[in-house]
Amino acid sequence: MKKNLLTLISLLTSTIYAQDLYEVARTTAPIEIDGVVNEQAWKSVEPFPMTMYTPVYQGELTEKTEIRMCYDDEYIYFSGVFLDSDHKGIQGNSLLRDGDPGGDFFNVLLDTYNDNENFSTFSTMPSGNRLDAEILNDAEGDQSQIFNASWNTFWSVATTRNDAGWYAEMKIPFSSLRFDDNNGNVIFGLITHRLIGRKNERQTFPAIPPNWNMAAWKPSRAQKILLTGIKRKNPIYFTPYVLGNYQQNSAYDSTRKEIADHSDTDGEVGLDVKFALSSNLTLDLTLNTDFAQVEADNVQVNLTRFSLFFPEKRQFFQERSGVFSFTTSNISQNRLFHSRRIGLDENGNLLRVYGGGRLVGRFKNLDVGVLTMQTEGSDPSISSENFGIVRLRKRVLNAYSYLGTLITSRVDSEGNYNFVTGADALLRVAGPYYLTIKGGHVFSDHLPDSENSMGYIKWEKRAVSGLGYIAEAEYTGKNFDPGVGFVLRKNNLALNQNVVYGHFIDGQWVRKLEPFAANSIFLRNNDQSLETMTTEPGILILFASGADISFSVLRTYDEVKEDFALSEEAFVPAGNHTFSTLNAAFNMSNGRMIRTSVSGETGKFYDGDKASLSISPTWIPSKHFQISLNYTFNRIEFTERDQLLRADIASATMLAALDTKWSLRSLVQYSKLNNKVAVNTGLRYNHKEGNDLYLVYNQVSNTVGQDIEGIELPGTESWSLTLKYTYTFIR
Structure with a gap:
C-alpha cells in the first residue's frame, strides 16, 4: 500500500517537459584549439538549431549562428561560427579572466550531474577571455545565492575574427567535470547561448520560452544529451x-x-590538493590556507539596527557551494551555514587557517558535502576553532524535488561548542508549483535550551509570464544563533508575500511589463505584537534593448524598542514609526560600451527626511581597459532634533x-x-x-x-x- 501511494505521488508530481535524448557525435579526428573552425571533425557534425530568446521569443534570427559539439576519450569540444553583417559592431569587451560579460558572448552551460539544479558554465567573448562560473538552485532566488562567479576549473578556449564575424573553439577535459556514469554512458543537461550585445539578441539551444525567472539559465530547462564510452581519469x-x-x-x-x-x-x-576519488566525488585538502589575493569587500552603509551581510569571495569555499546551501527567505537572508564565518573575525579581519578538507560529490541521487577547517586564535578573546559541516541531499519523487539534512559544528580550544542540526525539503508538487520546508535547532553551551530553533515554509508558483507568487513564513527563536551561520533577525515570526504578473509585449521598444506587490510582516514571538511591516507595490518595465526601469512606493511601519545609532551624530529614537518612500531605478543594457545605472529614493525615514541617489557609470574604451564608478548620495535630516547625517559612499x-x-x-x-x-x-x-x-x-x-x-x-x-x-x- 505504501509503495503504491509513493508511486501515485511521484506520478502526480512529475510534470516533466518531455524531450528526446540528443546523442552527441564522438570524433577520432584531431581538433586544434586555435579559434579557426576548419577541422574535419566539425564538417561531420550538424550545428544545433538555434532559437531567438530575446528580444522576441522565436523571432527571426538576424545573424547566422552555428554551434557544434563533439567529444573524444579525453575532452568535450565546442565550436562557434558567429557571422555578423556589421563586423565593426562586434564587441569583445574584456581580456580578463571572469571579466565583464557585456558585449558579444558565447556561453555553454552543462548540468553534469543531470540533477536539474546546478550548471557549470564555460563562456568566452570575441576577445578570447575565459569566464567560468556555477549556477545553483535552478537559477531560483537571490542573485547572490544562485550565481557563483568565483568558481574556476581547467579548460581552454581560442577565438578569431574577420570581416564576416567571429569564431570560437573550446575544449573541456572530462577530468575537470564531475558526473555520474552508467557503464560509460553519461547524460548531461546542456544549454548554449549566443548573445549579440549591441542588439540584445540572445539565441539559445534548446528553445526555451521565457516563462520562468532566468529561464535560459535554468538546468531544469536543459536539453538532455548522451555521451557514450567515457572512461574517466x-x-x-x-x-x-x-x-x-x-x-x-x-x-x-x-x-x-x-x-x-x-x-x-x-x-x-x-x-x-584536489583528488577525484571517483567520477563524481572530489576530495580537497588545504594546508596553511591563504586568501591574500581575494578582492576586498564592497563598502556598505548600515541604516538599520541589524547586521550587514557580506558575501563569500574565497575560491576554496566556492566550488559546488550550492550543495552546502541552506538559506531561507530573501527578506531575512538567514542561513544555517555561511562559510564567511570561517577564518574571519567579527570585523572581517583574516585569521590564520591551519588547514582542512572538503569532500563534495554525488552517489546516484544523493548529494554529499563534508567540510572541516581549523583556524587559529588572534587574541585572548578568540580561541583556536574547528568548524565542521555535513550536508546530505537526496532527490525524491521527481527530478525537481529533494529531501536534505545539514549538521554544523563550531568547537574552540577551550571546549566551547555550537552545534546545529537542520532538515529541509523542496517538493515540486505539480508544474510550476513548489513547496519548501526547512527547520533547524542549535545546541550550545552558551545558549539556553529553549527558543533556539527555526522553522520555514514557502509555497510558490514560479512564473515570469502570467501570474507568479510566493507566500512564506519563518519562525526564528530568541536564542537561535548558528555558530557557522548568519541570522539577520531573531525572536520573531516573519510572513512574506510577493505577487508578480508578467505580460510580454511584441512591441518595437517595450518587451515586458511586470507589475508587482510585496508585503512583509514581522511579529514578536513573546506576544505576537507587530514589530515591522512593509508594503511595496510597483512596476518593472523591460525594454527590447536590454534596459529596464522600475518604480515603487515603500510603506514601512517599524516599532523601535530602543534608540539605535546611525553615526556618532545621528540616531533613530525609540517609538512607533510609519513612513513612506518613493523608489525608482534605471539600468542600461550591458551591451553598451558606455552605460550607467541610476537609482533614487526620496521620502520620510523614521522621524526624519531621506534623499538618496546612486549613479554607477561604466566606460569600456577597449578590451584592454574598463572603469566603473559608483557614487551614492545619502542625506538624512532629523529637523526636530537638529541632526544631519551624510552617509555618502x-x-x-x-x-x-x-x-x-x-x-x-x-x-x-x-x-x-x-x-x-x-x-x-x-x-x-x-x-x-x-x-x-x-x-x-x-x-x-x-x-x-x-x-x-x-x-x-x-x-x-x-x-x-x-x-x-x-x-x-x-x-
Whole structure:
C-alpha cells in the first residue's frame, strides 16, 4: 500500500517537459584549439538549431549562428561560427579572466550531474577571455545565492575574427567535470547561448520560452544529451604556494601619547590538493590556507539596527557551494551555514587557517558535502576553532524535488561548542508549483535550551509570464544563533508575500511589463505584537534593448524598542514609526560600451527626511581597459532634533589587461561616514590555469585631518604589499 501511494505521488508530481535524448557525435579526428573552425571533425557534425530568446521569443534570427559539439576519450569540444553583417559592431569587451560579460558572448552551460539544479558554465567573448562560473538552485532566488562567479576549473578556449564575424573553439577535459556514469554512458543537461550585445539578441539551444525567472539559465530547462564510452581519469592536482608580505601600521599609543609606527615582514608557504576519488566525488585538502589575493569587500552603509551581510569571495569555499546551501527567505537572508564565518573575525579581519578538507560529490541521487577547517586564535578573546559541516541531499519523487539534512559544528580550544542540526525539503508538487520546508535547532553551551530553533515554509508558483507568487513564513527563536551561520533577525515570526504578473509585449521598444506587490510582516514571538511591516507595490518595465526601469512606493511601519545609532551624530529614537518612500531605478543594457545605472529614493525615514541617489557609470574604451564608478548620495535630516547625517559612499573599479594572461584590478573606495579611503590593487599573471603570480597592494587613509589629545593622526593608517605565487602539478 505504501509503495503504491509513493508511486501515485511521484506520478502526480512529475510534470516533466518531455524531450528526446540528443546523442552527441564522438570524433577520432584531431581538433586544434586555435579559434579557426576548419577541422574535419566539425564538417561531420550538424550545428544545433538555434532559437531567438530575446528580444522576441522565436523571432527571426538576424545573424547566422552555428554551434557544434563533439567529444573524444579525453575532452568535450565546442565550436562557434558567429557571422555578423556589421563586423565593426562586434564587441569583445574584456581580456580578463571572469571579466565583464557585456558585449558579444558565447556561453555553454552543462548540468553534469543531470540533477536539474546546478550548471557549470564555460563562456568566452570575441576577445578570447575565459569566464567560468556555477549556477545553483535552478537559477531560483537571490542573485547572490544562485550565481557563483568565483568558481574556476581547467579548460581552454581560442577565438578569431574577420570581416564576416567571429569564431570560437573550446575544449573541456572530462577530468575537470564531475558526473555520474552508467557503464560509460553519461547524460548531461546542456544549454548554449549566443548573445549579440549591441542588439540584445540572445539565441539559445534548446528553445526555451521565457516563462520562468532566468529561464535560459535554468538546468531544469536543459536539453538532455548522451555521451557514450567515457572512461574517466582521476588526476591529482597539487597546488603549493609561497608568499611574502610587508605591512606598516600607524596608530595612536595612549600610554606614550604619540603615534606609533609598526612594520612587519612575513613569509608563508601552503598547499592545496584536489583528488577525484571517483567520477563524481572530489576530495580537497588545504594546508596553511591563504586568501591574500581575494578582492576586498564592497563598502556598505548600515541604516538599520541589524547586521550587514557580506558575501563569500574565497575560491576554496566556492566550488559546488550550492550543495552546502541552506538559506531561507530573501527578506531575512538567514542561513544555517555561511562559510564567511570561517577564518574571519567579527570585523572581517583574516585569521590564520591551519588547514582542512572538503569532500563534495554525488552517489546516484544523493548529494554529499563534508567540510572541516581549523583556524587559529588572534587574541585572548578568540580561541583556536574547528568548524565542521555535513550536508546530505537526496532527490525524491521527481527530478525537481529533494529531501536534505545539514549538521554544523563550531568547537574552540577551550571546549566551547555550537552545534546545529537542520532538515529541509523542496517538493515540486505539480508544474510550476513548489513547496519548501526547512527547520533547524542549535545546541550550545552558551545558549539556553529553549527558543533556539527555526522553522520555514514557502509555497510558490514560479512564473515570469502570467501570474507568479510566493507566500512564506519563518519562525526564528530568541536564542537561535548558528555558530557557522548568519541570522539577520531573531525572536520573531516573519510572513512574506510577493505577487508578480508578467505580460510580454511584441512591441518595437517595450518587451515586458511586470507589475508587482510585496508585503512583509514581522511579529514578536513573546506576544505576537507587530514589530515591522512593509508594503511595496510597483512596476518593472523591460525594454527590447536590454534596459529596464522600475518604480515603487515603500510603506514601512517599524516599532523601535530602543534608540539605535546611525553615526556618532545621528540616531533613530525609540517609538512607533510609519513612513513612506518613493523608489525608482534605471539600468542600461550591458551591451553598451558606455552605460550607467541610476537609482533614487526620496521620502520620510523614521522621524526624519531621506534623499538618496546612486549613479554607477561604466566606460569600456577597449578590451584592454574598463572603469566603473559608483557614487551614492545619502542625506538624512532629523529637523526636530537638529541632526544631519551624510552617509555618502564612492568607489572606482579599474580593470586593465595587456592580454589574457596579464591583468590589473584596482578598487578604490571612500566612505564619508568615517572619512576613510581604502585601496585594493592586484596585479595578476595567469600563465595557465592553476599557475598564478599575484602582487597585491592595500592601503587605508584618512581624508580629513584628525587628532587625539592634540596629536595629529597620520594620513595613511596602514598599507601592505603582498607577493604570492601558486603552481599546479598534475599527476
